[in-house]
Amino acid sequence: MIHLKAFLLDALESATTGGRRYHLWMGGLTLVMLIGAYGYWVQLRDGLEVTGMDDHVSWGLYISNFAFLVGLAAAAMLVVLPAYVLKDVDFGRAVLLAEGVAVSALLMCLAFVVVDLGNPLASWHLIPFIGILNWPQSLLAWDVVVLNGYLLINLAIPAYLLYSHYVGRQPDKRKYVPWIYVAVLWAVSIHLVTAFLFAGLPARPFWHNALLGPRFLASAFAAGPAFMILLLWFIRSQTEYPIEEGIFSKLAMITAVAAQVNLVMLASEVFTEFYFPTHHMLSAQYLFFGLEGHSALVPWIWTAVTLNVAATLVLTIHPLRRNPRWLMGACLVLFVAIWVEKGMGLVIPGFIPSPLGEIVEYSVTWVELAVTAGIWAMGLFVLTVLVRVALPIELGRVRSPHLERVAGD
Amino acid sequence: MRPCSNGFVRTGSALAVVLPGLLLLWGCGQELYEVEEAPDLAEEALDEAPPPLELAGVPTATVQRFTGPGGEAFEVTLRTPGRTSHLHARIGPESYPLPLRTGQVALSSYPCASCHAGLTVSSQAPREAHDDIRPTHPSESGHLCTTCHVADSVERLVLLSGDEVALDHAYRLCAQCHSSETRSWAAGVHGKRLEGWHGRRVVLNCADCHDPHTPTLEQRIPYPGPRIPRRAGPEP
């Protein structure tokens, strides 16, 4: 018990101490979060009317971000998978960070769902036994279950590892390795379930195809490691945390393959939609070329596709991929491209045209932008805190003061 | 715009000609009494959507020769269409001293002759009270008033076979040409049923909706359509 108290105090201290740049960063994030909170307050006061959504486009920026971030959370497991299942030591150091990314991404997912609810005070209706969780009929109920379960697992494993290290114990493999296997399978499931949430709707032909799930996975497995590369690179350049060079090439390889697969799937979707155009391709037509004079998403998707192709090319060409500068640039570009493609490019065109053929376009409002920025800031804030707490423990700098002997292993 | 009541006014005014004399009187009496109680009733009625279709107090007659779904008998209403009948179109809403013999006759089944006894329908163009009739139906030329009306009675119609039917059963006249419509009407699929979807089946007569002399509904401006996208509009 005394260990736990000291652990929490030390964690608090780690998170609240740092240099000027650290405080500026955290202060900036806090400011953005406050702006987001103000936006959400306006939304609560006036209703979702203050967003750009309406009866036609009934999901917008929030759910787009949700779909993207589920992928990010799932992709963190890509790093864990080789570390534990394939026993690749290179990845070992990155695992805790990956789980931190997963936790932050999941918190953002949940936040995006909550801000999207029209009646958030009634969200207790989702809790089984007190409320009614329509499981297994509703895919949204599935999502609630798998996301929360994944969050718990991804909180529990790193907490156990860190705490063990903190108190100078070797973590018991029998206790945590089975959970890692569970988590790996679970990671795939959270993303598939989220894809099925869309793909299970015959009302929306744009989503109602079997490729949606695999495409979700492929894009997530490209965007996730891309983000990890950026994060690890940042940590390696800013801290003494030892991250082997090899991990970058391995992660870059994963990113490259996933990005290629993603492009192949995109191409096959585009082919089936446009080779013999049917009614069901109207959404795709809207997205890529505009429909009856409505073309708000066209510049977005072409930017995304261009960036996607460019980044994939860079990642595919060995000399470029091995050059850190090119690699970092490509990862950043890929991350943004997939965010646009999967967010704006997947969720919104599903609603255009409406099932009755009416075309209403969607444009975000400042409230949505503020809330979205606030949630991203919250995710980065949480990630920063988690990294800040984890690194000193992993480096052996912070150990429980109640230990008999100073940890030296 | 009051899209719906126009039809009623017009149908009503036409009926005033079709059912000359007493029908006019009957409607007038009804209307005048109501008008006296609430002088702006006509205005209100014009503003309102169609009056609620309620059965209470409306005289009915069992339909002859036709049966509803399942071969069940049904009834036809004998009300005059709409509350703002032909009379308002002709004489306006003000009180008009007509010798309505209420209490002497049951005001149902269009008993025109109880007042206008002895009146006849001319075979020529309508005169006097009915000079506003511009028959366009049936469209073929050569039809006279007496093609459908019995010449020496204001209460009876004549079929092509020479058989006579009362105004109550005017649908039989229509059925001579419009057989499929009448079949649908008997089935409850053309026209309208009074009150609810359940129980005793009472339907409107043909002339309740269609002016027999110009039966096609007129074009009109519809009620407001949707706001796309649905956003708060200007304050009304």
Place this chain on the structure above:
Amino acid sequence: MSESREMTFEDVLEYVGRRESEAKLEAVTTTPSPRRPEGSCGSGSCGCAGEAPPEPQGELLEKQVDRRQALGMLFGAAAVTTQAASACSPASLVAEEEREAKLLEWQEYFKGNFQRMTRDEKDATIGRLERLAQLRQGVEVAIDSTEALPGVVYGYAFNISKCTGFRNCVDACIKENNLDRRTAAQYIRIFEMEGGEVDLDHGDATFQHEVPAEGHFYMGTQCFQCANPPCVEVCPVSATWQEPDGITVVDYDWCIGCRYCIAACPYWARRFNWSEPHVPAEELNPNQHYLGNRARKDGVVEKCTYCIQRTRQGRLPACAEACPTGARVFGNLLDPNSEIRWVLENKQVFRLKEELHTEPRFWYFMD
């Protein structure tokens, strides 16, 4: 079969009506006394200090309550008693009503899903909602909770050769169902279509010229009350379900506003309240049903219920009654002698998007 034959429709109505009126009576006794005249709380002496807080707590506590309700009432009661001390002032009546409304809203927050409520719970919430309408909007409403009639499944047929696009149905629907006037909510869409194809994509719902227009026909859509409704499947909290008479309803107070059902509906039949819906008190239809046209709130989904508040009383839906052309046929699909059955047996009918296997209970036909 023989059992449902024995019980006639009138019997059912009478039975239901009796239960309703009993329920109303009970609800009235459990709700606090109605608004008293202004100033009955003496200005000099503190006449109202000892007045009991609103009654429902005591009354309700005698009934069976589950944990959730008990919790709600406990907090609510606490809230009331803490405020009771400051109750005596000229404005105390207003304050008292405000407190009563707050308490009722608090209790409403903890109520369950309508599907799982006992009769007592239903009556209690209806009593609260009626009282709240009085306190908050100053309107007297009667909220009905008539259950589905035995042996009845509603069906609808729409004659596309008769509809002329007058939109009387749209207007009647707005008024009957207390649809939000501020954002002009409409359940019904009438599409003006050119001859030659039945393709809603090429239809126009915004026409505002003289109708019927030459060379066009008109096709109405609304909720089709699918026998296999995708919207019901996807609801994560079972806030929407299909009643035994085939009507898919929403429990507005259980809905969390995720809008998954809107995404799932292939007929775009559901509407969301993007803001607090507004109906002027003088235009409010006070004859309401819990699952039908009662007041909705900000952030929840609503939809056409075939006018459940009317049809369960044997009346026609407002749209069918208002239609001046007779294009709308409504009735009981289980009654072989109903008009709707006649249409299905004697006309060539079709439904929208049949390939989706949603089995709409809404057919189109032509003369």
